Every structure is written in C-alpha cells, then in structure tokens.
Amino acid sequence: MDLRRLEAFCKVYELKSFSKAGRELYLSQPTISAHISTLEEELGVHLFDRLGRSILVTQAGEVLYRNAKDIYELIGKAHSEINLLRDKVVGDLEIGGSSIPSHYLLPGILYDYCKKFPDVRIHMSVGDTTDILNKIRSGKLILGVVGATTDAPNIEFIPIMRDKLVVVAPPVLVKNYDGIIDIQQLAELPWVMREGGSGTRKALEAGLAELGTNIRDLNVTVWVESTQAVVQCVKAGLGISVTSLLAAQTHIDSGELIHITDLPLNLERSFYLAHLTGREFFPAVRYFIDHVKNSTFE
C-alpha cells in the first residue's frame, strides 16, 4: 500500500475519471492508470469497473475509499501534533527529582510553570540521585533535579540552588552533652544513615573525607531509604543523622530535633538540573530550564 497510489485512487474516486484525477494531481493519465492497476493487483480486486470510456467504483473501491479517508486524517493528525510540539509550549514533561528537590524545591517551581504553560502535562517521578541519573541516561527522563553530580561525561549539571546540610539529633540523645559536640563524640553516637545512591549521603561522605575519616568509622544503627524516614527515625531517638536544612527546619523549630552546630564538618551541597548532553529539547523543555534558572538562583 503506497500513499501516492492511494492518493491517486482517492482523486479518481472523487472525480470518477482517470484523466481528470491526473490533471488535478499534475500527473499524466497513464501514470494514474498504472497506480490504480498496481493497487488492484496488490489488493486482488478491481477498484473500478472500466466501461470503455467511463468508470464505475466497485464495492471494494467504496471500502478502500472509506478507509483511505481515515488514513489521511490520521496522517494529518500526526503532522499537526508534531508541528504543535515543535512550535508551541505543549506536550509531556517527564521530570525526576531526588528526595529533597522533589519535596521542597520542585512543587513550587512546577506550580509556577503550570500556571505559565497550562498545555504541558507534567509527570514527576521521585527517586534517589542515582535512580534519577540512570533514568536520564536511559532516556526515560529528559530532566532531573538532583542533589549531587557524577563524573559521567554525558550528563550536564546546571547548578540551581545551594543547600545546607545539618547534623540533627533527638533531644533524648544529646541531653547528656553540654551542647558542644566534637567529632570524636559524633563518631560514638548511633547514626541513622541513607543508602548509597543518596545525594545527601554523598555530601556527607565528601565532608567526612575532608576530616580524614569516613562512614565506616561511624556507629550506624539504622539504614533507611528516604529523607522522611531519616527524620522520623531521628525523632524516634534511633540516632543522629545529617539531612537537608529544608527538611529539618520545621522539626528544629518545634524542638523535636536538636540542630548540632559548631562542627568542623563542611556540609554544603548544590542542587542541579541534570540532562543528557546532545538531546534536543522541544519548547516545553527549553522553557522549563529557563524557568528553573530564573526562579531559583538569585
């Protein structure tokens, strides 16, 4: 089934004439004849009964025409959908966020973006930094907001916001101390720790490395896989931990968590908008990147 032949067929159907169809399509009459007969051969039926100098559509021709109209409609639909996607801010935006960004950063950004571009459908997925980056690499996600970079050469990281990590402890654990805790004491206290893929954990590892130590020297009692779980575990008295100030602030204010300051740990990290290098962005994505840049860094 060739679309040029189908087009010739449709014109012949509409004009009930091979030569008129040829004139309208800027093709010669023999070309139309050839197209119709190859179509007929392919389908194994006559599409027109040739009555000498006039023609009549057969029932098979009627059936083919009905379907051909639908086929052309679908092709038109495909074209217009693609043109829309290319020229307007529409489509589906698949974005991933690691724990902290997806809970404390993206909601506000997405809210403003949705208001500006209501024709974009947004799909947000949550995972740790490693999950998100893997999905970006495999093409499942076009954009992600993560709390750590990797040395992968094919992913570009655009820093969008600095984040402060804090050491938090349950009141019950630190009431024996006088408010000042040194690094030695820190290692002795029980720890609540995130999994390896976490950006928060990577930042902690980097901070510990500066002090010439590492996670293996800490007394980890619980391993958990989300920021919320860390906060809840610390609040429950299971141990101390490091987490984003964004996630801990309200709990510190309410006195449920103690913010341990005056530590030699340099716990800062950035959030990054990550995407694969070499990907072409359609407008909805380009505008999202611009929007994120404008609404985070000042």
Next chain:
Amino acid sequence: MDLRRLEAFCKVYELKSFSKAGRELYLSQPTISAHISTLEEELGVHLFDRLGRSILVTQAGEVLYRNAKDIYELIGKAHSEINLLRDKVVGDLEIGGSSIPSHYLLPGILYDYCKKFPDVRIHMSVGDTTDILNKIRSGKLILGVVGATTDAPNIEFIPIMRDKLVVVAPPVLVKNYDGIIDIQQLAELPWVMREGGSGTRKALEAGLAELGTNIRDLNVTVWVESTQAVVQCVKAGLGISVTSLLAAQTHIDSGELIHITDLPLNLERSFYLAHLTGREFFPAVRYFIDHVKNSTFE
C-alpha cells in the same frame, strides 16, 4: 509521509537501533539512516537523538509512533475488509425494484436470501423501470428487477418470471355493460394511466400497438405514478386501467375491482434482473443472481 519510511521508523523505535532495524527489515543500516533523516526533514523535527553509538527517541518520535501504529492498524483493516468482500458472501447489496417487483416479488426473494447469507446488508430502492435502469447505468445500483427491457446495449436483462397484466374496472363503471367489452368500448371508457417510465405502461403500449392503436386513442383522465395509486384510483371509480394481476388479485377476489377478460389484448410481460455489462460482481452479488434464478423460474 512515505509508508516504507514510517515502517523503518517504527522498527527503529521498537528496537532502539538503526542497524537492528535494518537487519529485521532486510535493509542496510545506511538505508535506515536515510529513511529516518528524510522523515525528520519532512516533519521538521528530530525523531531520535543520536548519542554517538546509541539513540534515544524524542518526544516527537513518541508522538509519531503512536500515530503510526494507528495508521498501520487502519491499513490492515482496509486490507481485511477488502479480502472479506472478495472471498466471502458479505457486504452491501444495493438492489432496485420497479413497482410490481419491489412489492410482490422481491420481498420473498430477499427474505430467503437474507436467511442464507446473513452477513449481507441489503438496501432496496423503489422506482419505475426507467428510474431503476438509470441508477444501474450511473452505478448507483448494481442490480435491479424491472418489468420491461430497453434497447440499451450496455444493460443485460435476465428474464426471471412472467407476469400477466389485466384490465380492471370499478364495478360502478361496468355495471351498465353486459360483462363483455370490445376494444371500441375500451377506448371510450375513462382511463387511469401510469407515467412513461413504467414497465406496465410499456407493456400496454406494446399490446395496443399489436391492435394498430395507441395510448393517444384512449380517454385518459388521470395520470398517476405508482401501481398502488392506480389500484386506488380505479377502486374510487376514476376509470379503468391495466395493472399486474399480482397487484389486482386480492381486489378482484374481494369484488372491489372487476377483471375484464375476453379482450383481444395480449398483455403479458416478463420481469428481468438487470445489470450493467462489464461489471465485476463480488460474491454477495453473484450469489444473489443465482438465488433469484433458482427461486423464480421453474
């Protein structure tokens, strides 16, 4: 939009690889590359992002694939509908009948045919012989059952049944006569007459011609355009007429109409199954012709 290119695109989409798509379609990798890039040029978007040795679908590619699947489904539908029409007794049967056949002949024939071939949708249209033949000539009808032939060389007439035409009169008009009416008296009585396209009228004209006379010698008071109207007009006492025994029988039996016999008029005619020569019949039509031949002439 070329279907071969679209097919190449779909395979690449499914296998996420130009070379694998080439292998499955028995095409070389450069051919696939060329197809994808001409498609991309035509649509004005990238369908795949080339990341060196792997590729990722773009959003435009996703949109195209969804539509391509629908397009192929429609093409498959067209093929299977046509195959069905070619190989099985299915489809639409457009059949026309002139007054008498459509009321007294076709209903029974169609009833039996429908029972034998329940997958055929039948459309019956009613008109006088000339109407039906014009519709056959123009291709609006494939078959017709009519009460007269014409000398048109491109229409084939298959006789299927003989019909007897009778002169009928309202009792009020013939009560002054002694039951025997000669051709002279016939000309003096008021007549109810069918229009020129009627097969019944053509048969009457032929009968009158044998007697060396014609319609202009008759005293026509009413011209009507259907068998039913003729019967009703005669019953109402407007005049006498000639009509099919099939249509008059019950009225004669009930005494509402008087059947004037013993006339020198040879009023017989046949019904014919008419179709255009040179038309290809799909099975539903072939089987209908066979069915009519078997169920009428014995």
Next chain:
DNA sequence: TAAAAATACTCCATAGGTATTTTAT
C-alpha cells in the same frame, strides 16, 4: 469523431546497496 483508458516505450529520480569514515563505548 472525440474523449477516455490502455499499451508501449523511454527516462531519471531515488530507494537501496557497498565501502568507508566518524564517534563513542
């Protein structure tokens, strides 16, 4: 005889091939 489709042929655009280069794993 005039108008339309079929047939016969010629031509060239392009689908498809092979060989090679480029690029990233």
Next chain:
DNA sequence: ATAAAATACCTATGGAGTATTTTTA
C-alpha cells in the same frame, strides 16, 4: 577495539513522462 551511525558514492528499480492504440459514446 568494537559496535553503531554517518557519509560518500554507485546501481537499478519503478515512478512518471510522451506517443500511440483501443474502445465506446
């Protein structure tokens, strides 16, 4: 080093043309 896509270039199928014949209105 290897696997995949891009590029370059060649070949040949078949789409489209012109000229002519056939058919019928």
